[in-house]
Every structure is written in structure tokens, then in C-alpha cells.
Amino acid sequence: MHSTSKFDYSRRTRILNGVVTLLYFLILCLVLYELDRQHYTGEKEALIREHFREIFDLPDSLAEQAGEVLFSTSPIARKVAAERLREQMRAIVEGPSSIFSFELLDANRQVVEGLRVVDPEKPKRLNNWRNSLFLRNFERITDLGVKRERGTAAGRLVARYTTPANYAPIEELTRRYWLIVAWLVGVWLVGYYFLYRYILRPMYNVTSYLQASQASAPRLIAKPSAGLESAYNAMALKALLQQLNEAMSELLRSNLSSLEKPLSDATEFIRDSLYLEWVCLQEYTVQDGELLLRWEVQRASRGRSDLPRTTLLPPMPAEEVFRTESDGSFFFCAPLGANILVFRGRLAEPTSNSRLRFQGIHLAATTILRGLVAHNALRQLISEERSQANISLARSLGHDLTNILSSVKLDISSLLQITRRHPEEISPEEWSILRDCIENIENTARLAQEIVDLYRSFSYIKHPEYVRYNLNKLLEEFINVYKPTTSLRVEFVQELSQDMPDPIIERRLLKLALFNVVTNAMDAFRSNRDNLSDVQPRIILRTRYSAASNTHTIEIEDNGPGIRDARGKLLGRGEIDVIFQFGYSTKSELSEGFGLYWVRTIIERFHYGKVMAMNLPEGGAKFILEIRSMESQEARIKD
Template sequence: MTGAMTKITEQRRTSILTVVVTLLYFLTLGLVLYELDRQHFTGEKERIIREHFREIFALPDTLGELAGDVLFAPSEAVRQRAAERLRKEMEAIVRGPSSIFSFRLEDANRNVVMGLQVTDPEKPKRLNTWRNSLFLRNFERITDLGVKRERGAASAGRLVARYTTPTNYPPIEQLTRLYWGIVGVLVVVWLVVYYFLYRYVLRAMHTVTTHLQESKEGTPRLILRPYGGLETAYNEMAMRALLQRLNEILGRLLQADEQREEGGQRRVLEDTLTVMLQAFGLERVELALVANDGASWSLIEQVGIPDVSSPRQDAAVLRDGEHPKKGFTADSKTGDFIYWAPVEGMQLVIRGRLQASVPAVGLRFQGVEQSCEVIQQGIHAWQMFQQSLTRQRSEANISLSRNLGHDLTNILATTKLELQTMKELVKIPSSEFTQVHQQLLRESVEGVLRSAELLQNIVDIYRSFSHVKQPRYERHDLNELVESFLKTFKPTVSGAVQLEQDFGQEIPPPIVEPRLLKLALFNVLSNAMDAIRRAQTGENPSSPRVCIRTGYNPEKAYYEIVVEDSGAGIRDPQGRLLENTECNRIFEYGYSTKSERSEGLGLHWVKTIIEQFHHGSVRAENRPEGGARIVLRFRSMETEEAKIGAENSQHA
């Protein structure tokens, strides 16, 4: 509900923005036209009227004489007669075709003399038409004629005329037509600019915003008919996001393989095809993996959305020698497409059909082809991962078997010595069997029992390797877990090596995979013992010691197991002491510090156990006083996935 409201709100904002920009744009056009009329056109019209005033208005010469009689006649009768005649002249002018719509006679104080004022207020509305005006119909100007008693004297009054735009005057009509043309050009240019602004900016913003909101809720959507750079740029971004989405989904193939999830790979492929179906408007899409044994084609895997057709046509295409090993063909009329490519001894075939009702066939075919390439790369990476995992597990079995075989030999030798002691003690007559003999027998029996327990524990450690894909998380006291392992490991250590324990206090018990954690400790301590042996054969042998510390950081909620030794330090195969920035290379798969041939798997599995199964990190460094330090830092698996894994393993 919240997502839908957010989507509506964003769309509304975009629509409001479009309306506001449109209004502002056309308001600007209105202001431009207004200023064109007010300043330019009106100014030109006023200039023409001023230059051709006498020609336009042609006022009678008697107006001045009559106005003089009204103002200066000695008798009232003469003044009255002059006023009547002047009024008739004014009315004839105002009521006539002239553009003068108001006439009056004023004295020196600008007072109307004897009521001589004639006005037609409707005349400007009648005379200002489309032929002589643009948008403003309020053109009015004033002219006056001074009335003097005699030449050279000051004006004692004046005739004041107010006029509007003259009609049927060719220069003004010609000017008006010119400016109407300018207005038309401006409007056309403005509309053309707005068309491109709307099409390539405003509508593009609305379309991109809408698609972005819809893409947040699911598969990234393409703009099927992009206009301009903005929508094209969005399509490029959406295509990259879509391909990234496919990569992320295909990445789950590796997770499903690691977790041995039944049907997991098929579900991942179905999810991948579903994204393609939704993103590119497909009617259907199918994926098939087929193999050729030299005589016939066999189907390895086939997935379809929404259904699966027979793969025989795909096999026929692959058998055809005219087709290259990799390709993509599409039919724009039917919407059918097929993609094929080799994948590690097999052929991948993806085929389908576009929905006919959805436009932009070319763009959709382009997206489909790129998606097929991503799927091919994902399946190739998955198969390479399977091969690598199989190879690593095989090599790790060999390496662990060799190391454990060496330790088992030592344990068996110790057990054999204890049994030999027991055999000699049994031969002693009971009369001669002293307390010293009893003590020796008791110690020998306990030694055999410890050896048997040690054998079982080491076998359990080896077996834990087979459970890497099936972790079983349990809550353990960290100190007790490490201490119990050290009791198991200690009999395999030379008596000259001093094992020190420095356990932290008040460490909350974490949820861990105890078998894998013991396997990690086993590999770290085995490497420490190897380093000590190499140091003892060097020029300056030191006192052999190994210190194991535990700790907990409550602020960052992580646990630590630190192993320090007095060995030769971390060196490359040539014996060079590595810088601390280089030391973490020992955790890389295949890297070994030994000059003799070594798989370099032990510490790589330590890194895998800590990082992948305990969400932690590993660090190696050389100590300034000599020897090496390895830090295992991990977290308690307080997650739903860990709990589910623990419950499932308990039920199993």
C-alpha cells in the first residue's frame, strides 16, 4: 500500500511539474507578445500617426477661429454663437469617421469652457480592430491646439483632442500585417520549441520517472519507444540494471550447488527466464542444455516459461553444420528467436517468441540477445565452479589424508610402545609385581585409552571435511571448545614444544560449527608446528612455543582465536620473510610457503571456514620478536539461517 501511494505521489509530482513548466513557458510567450505589442508595434504606430497627422485627421481651419471667438469675443452673443458653431464642428468630427473620439475647449486653467466637450467612449472599441491593432485595444493619444489672442502672445486656452488608431490608413494596416507575421513566426517557433521540450524533456522526465518507480517494485522496465537522449540514457541504465539482475539471479546457481539444494538450479533458471519474460514482453521462453556423444543428442536440462516444447528442433539446428557454434537469429515478422552457444562440452539453446502486441521489436531482440549472453556466461561460470569445487575437494582429500596419516602414524607408534610395556609387565610373576609395576601398567592402559580417543577425534576432524556443505551450528563455550581440541592435539606435539593457553574471561558462548572450527584450528596449529620444525633446523634455533589466545569484543560483537608461534615466520618458497602486507597470501588457494611441492589447501580452508561459515575474517602477520601470528575473527551465527541449519542437522 505504501509503495503504491509513493508511486502515485511521484507520478503526481511529475505531472504537476509538467503543468507548471508548460504554464510558465506559455506565460513567457504571452509576455514576449505583450512587450512586442506595447513597445515595438505601438511605438511604430504612434510614429506613423505623428508624422502623418494632418493627412490622417484633416481638421477644418475654422476650429481655431471659433475657439478664439469663444474665448475673446467682446460680446456674450458673439461668444454664444461661436460656441454653438464650435460644438457642431466638434460633434461632426467625433461622430464622423475620424479616429478622434473626444474634443473639448479648455481655458488657461484647463477648465472646460462653456461646456464645449464632446466624447464617444465606444469609438476606440469600434476602431481598434485586427486590421490596425494586435492584442492591446486601448491605444489612445492626446493632441492639442493652442488658442492665442494674437501672434506671439501666450495661449489663453486650447483645443484638446483624444484619438485612437485610425482606420483604413494603408501605412498602419501594412505595419499591422507585418507585425502579425512576426507574431505568427514567434508563435510557430515557440510551439515548435515547446514540442521538442515536451517530447524530449517533459514527457521524457515523466516517462523515466514512471519507469523508475515501477522498476523499484520488480524487473527493470525498458522504454520501448525512446525519444531523445534522456529516454535512451534511461534504457541503457535499465539494460545494465537488468543484466546485473540476471547476473545476481544466476549467482544463486553457485549457492544452490554449495548447499546441495534439491531443484535449486532449476528454480534459479526459471527465475532468470521469468525476468526475461517480464522485461522484454515475451510470449514464452525456453532454455535447454543438450549434449552430443558423437552419435545422438541427449537432453541434459530443459526449463520453460510458461511451458516447454520438444527440444528436437533445437537439436536439429545444432546438428546443422551450416550454423556457427554460437549465434542468435530472430524473425521480426513472427517474433521468434533462437540463441545457441557451447557451454563446457554441451550446447545451450534459448528460444522464445515476443508478444505481438508489444512494440519496439528491434530493441527487445537486442535486450534478449544480451540477456542470453549473460545466461551463457552464468551457466559457464557455474560449470567451471563445479569443476573447480570437485578438483579442490579431491586435492584437499589428498592433502588432509597425507597430514592425518603422518599424525596417525605417530599415535600408533606411541600406542605400540604402551602395548609393548604392557606386554613386558604381564610377563612379571605376580609375586614380583610391585606397586611400581602397577603404576606403570596403569599409565600404559591410560596411554592406550588416550591414543584411542585421539584416533577417534582425529578421524572426526577428518570427517568434518565431508560436512562442509552441511554445517551444523551449535552453541558452545569457546574456551571449552578450544581446550578440548588442544587436549586432542597435544599428544601429536613434540614434548619440546611448549603449548601455552591464554583464554579470555566472561566470553559469551557463541553459535558455531564446532567440527569446522576444530578443522580450522587443526590446520593453523599444524602450520605452526611446521614453522617451528623449520626454525629448529635453522642457524639460530629458538625455544619452541605456541600460544593460543581467545577473546571477545562486545562493542563489535566478534570472537577471536589468536595463534602465535616462535617459528621461522611467514616466508615465501625461497625463504624471504614476507612483509605484513603480503602475509595474507598464505590463505589463497594453491599458495604455499614451502619450497617442496605442496597443494596450499590447509590455510585456504581456514579462510573458507571462517569467512563463509562464520561471517568472519582471517589475518596473518610476522611478529617483530620472531615467529608468526594468525588471527581468526568470527561472529556468532545468531541468524535464522543458522538456526534452521542447526535444527535440520539435529533432526537428521
């Protein structure tokens, strides 16, 4: 379907150009037709009338013979006169004059029998390029009245004539008009040349290039000859730079090992789009005043394998340097942190379009430079964030394990007090307490292991492991582990949809996301402990599935104080999204603000979903985690 559309589009463009060309020359034909019909023919007719007797030297006896035929009372005399008149008519029609038809009409405008002589081929023979332009049907009528003596005309001699041959004034008139025709045609052709060169051909080229850009990157017109093509090149250059910007944005999602591919793709993209014979992208590091090549990407056109060596560089350029040469070569050099970025190459077939292509190369090199600077800055930021995250994880893990061990100490203390006594001295109630302490120690050990496993989930970010798992089962497992860890009497309510397909998920990371959301709710309950005397703390966990959007949803709703900032102010609808930003915390200044940021990362990056939060009108807050089943080829599913 796409190829058919492309074919139809190109065909329509060609048809449009053909129609415009046809109309253009049709107008020329109409102009020449009107020049012939109105001007040339009119002047020729006037010239013939003015010199009629000179052109047509008719004998005076014609009128006498015609009178004898019409008015003689003797049949014999009329017959003799008719024979003579017929001979004269034939001599005139067959002679060199341009009269091709002669006839005698009576008083009733009827042709007298036998007195009509016609040569229908004579106009074709006489009208030629010397005495005519384009119209070869020039024909006029002249007549002579035949009168009785002292009476009105009772008959007419009618002659039809065409353009006289070999008449110098008419031939001179024709030559003058042929010059006018030649001038008009010349002007029209020159006009069409400019029309074709600056409108029709550019329009066809631009539409063809636009059509081709739908399937690939836009390409520049190598030799623009019109403003329309130059305007297209400027537009295409902006589009190319936009695509290059998008390609360079891949650097922000690449680590050092995968940096080569986006740079290689970008370099090849620039070579093909800007018609480069060869191009080379390099990064140098400076050590002890010497330049050492760190990495290099080279791309040459087909049939070329050798590349010129690098131009000598200064030890460290203070700013960007961009030079061009008349042979089409170019050189870009700029500082990249403590290193140097070099971008060099040469145009293929330098043309009048070189200035725009050099401009595009400079902008492309600057775009690559900005992308690399942003990539390096992001890597530095990520390194710093990881260091801070490791510190935060260690602090949080220590805090949680300390709380767990505190409860273990109480159980162990009670256990030691009871076990120091003789077994016969232990009452049944104390045996019950002893069993409870042992169970609590076992549960606490299991809980400690689960807490450690949750914090180990952060290491799974680099190596996710996707499995098909029941979402309701995952929530039940999480609640069974989390519920014993809290000292608050919180009611956990499960409203789980039973009609759901099992999604493919990273269950360890999802548990970590649930842990952070529920922990935030528990912290909100603790911070609002004074107002909980009349309210039973409650956390509701819901699941549902939407077949229309093919998404699974987890809702965590509480009846706590709602989402507030560090000063205790309730956040409005437009302010809540900020809680998912890196480093933002709704708690004290000592909090790093990593928890909800990780929640968003786990949901969006590892499950192609989205996370939302809101304050409820009746009080409390709700978090919505919407995920997709990771059915894609990238998902690694463990059997």
C-alpha cells in the same frame, strides 16, 4: 518514507516541465507584446499622422468659435459662441470619427467651463481585431492653437482619438501583422513540439524510469523518440546485463539440483526487462546424432500458454549462431561443452527499438552461456579437488594414526615385559610403570578416536549442525585432546576472556580449524628444532568479544620461526594472504596445501567471519579467527 520521496521526486519532475513550458510561452507572449507595442503601434501612429486630415475632417469654424469664446468682450457673444462650439464638439465625439474627447483650454491650460465632451466607451467600440492586435488602449492627442489677431496663442482646442474604424490602410497594416503573429506562433509551436518531444517528455520519461529502477530492475523505454531516451536505454541495458551477470553468478554457488531456480529467474528477468512475448532456454545433448532435451525453462507473457516448437538445429554448431526475423522472433544457439544451448523467443510489439533489444538479447544469451560454462568448469574443478582432498585426508589420517600407534607399541611392549613375570616378582616401581602404560594406552585410544572425529569433520561441511556453545570450553576441550598427541615439549598458554556471551557455532568444524592452525605451528617448531635449544616452544590461545561489531575472536600465537615459504623465506605483510589459497603450501612440494584453505572456508563460509595471519616483530606468528554468532534463520540449531 520511501513512497513519499518517490512522490516528491515525480512531482518535482512534473513541476519542472510545467515551469519550462510556462517560461517558453511567456517568452512568446513577451515577443508578441513587443511586436504590438513597438512595431505595429508605431507604424499605425505614423500612418494616422500622415493621413490626419483625410481621417479627421474637422470643420474650419472650430477655431473661430473657440476664438469668440476666449476673446469676445460681449458676454452674450461668448455665450452664443460657446453653445455653438459645444454642439460641434458633441457632433464630432458622437460621430463616426475616432475622436472620443474634445475640450477647450484657456491660456492657463484650464478647461473652459462647459466645453469638454467625452465618450469613454468609444475606444472599446472602435478597437477591434480588424484595426488592432492585442493592445486595445491606443490613444493619441492632437491640439489646435487659438490665437488673437496678430498675437500668440491664448488657448487650445485639444482632441483625443483612438484607432479609426473602417480605414483601409490601417486594416491592411493589421492584416499584415496578423500574418506575422501567425507565423511567430506557428514557429513557436513547432519549436515547442520539438522541445517537448525531444527534451521535456524524454526528460520526464527518463526520470520516471530511473525512479522506478530504484525499487526494481531498470526497464527499457519501449518506443524511444529522442536521443536522451536512447541514451537511457543503452545505460539501462548495461545495468540489466550487470544484474544478469550477478544473477548468473548464483550458478557458481548452486549444485545441479538447484540449477533450475537461477536459470528460471534469469529467463524471467530477461522476458520482463526486454519486453518479450515469450522466451525459452534449453540445453540439448547429442546422442547417436540425435538431439535429446536435457532441461528446459519457458516463460511466456500473460495470457499466452502455447510456445512454438524448437527450430531444427544442426548436429553441433561450431560457434555461436544468432538470428532475428522481421516479426520480432530470435534464435540463439551455441555449443556448451559436449551439449548445445538454445535461447529463443519473440519480442512483444516490435518497434523502432528492436535493434537495441535484439542486441540486449544477444548479450544476455552470451552472459547465460558464460555462466553455464563457468558453472560446469567449477563443478569439474570441485570434483577434482574433492578427489585430491580425499587422498590428502587419507594420507594425513594414516600419518597421525601411525604416530599414535608408535607410542602405543612402546607402552604395550613394556606392559608385556612386566606381565610375563610372576606378580610377586614385580617391584612397586614396575607396578607404577604398569599403571602408567595402561593409562597411556587408554589416553591413546581416546586420542585416536578424537583424531578420527576431527577428520570426520570434513563430512560435516555438507550438513553443518549449529549449537550455542561456550567458546572457552571449546578451546579447553581441544587443548586437552591435542596436547597429549605431540612429542614436543610445548607450553600451551590460555588467555581466555571470561565476559563473553556464548555464540552459535559449528563446534566440530571450529575444532578442525583450530587443529589445522595449531598443527601448522607444531610443524614450524619441528622444522626449526635446531634453534629451539634456548627457547621454550609456546603457543598462546586467546579469546575476546567485541560488542560493537558483535564478533568473537580466537587468536593463536606462537614463538616459532614465523610464516615462511617452502624455501624458508620469511613472508612479508603483503604476501601472507596467499597461504589461505587453495593448493598453496609453506611446506615441501609433497604437501597439498589444503589445511589453511579449509580454515578460511570454515571461518568465512560457515561463520560469516574472516581469518588473518601475521608475522610478529619479536618473532613467531599469529593467526586471528574472527567469527559471528550464527543467529540467522539459515542456522540449524540442535536442541
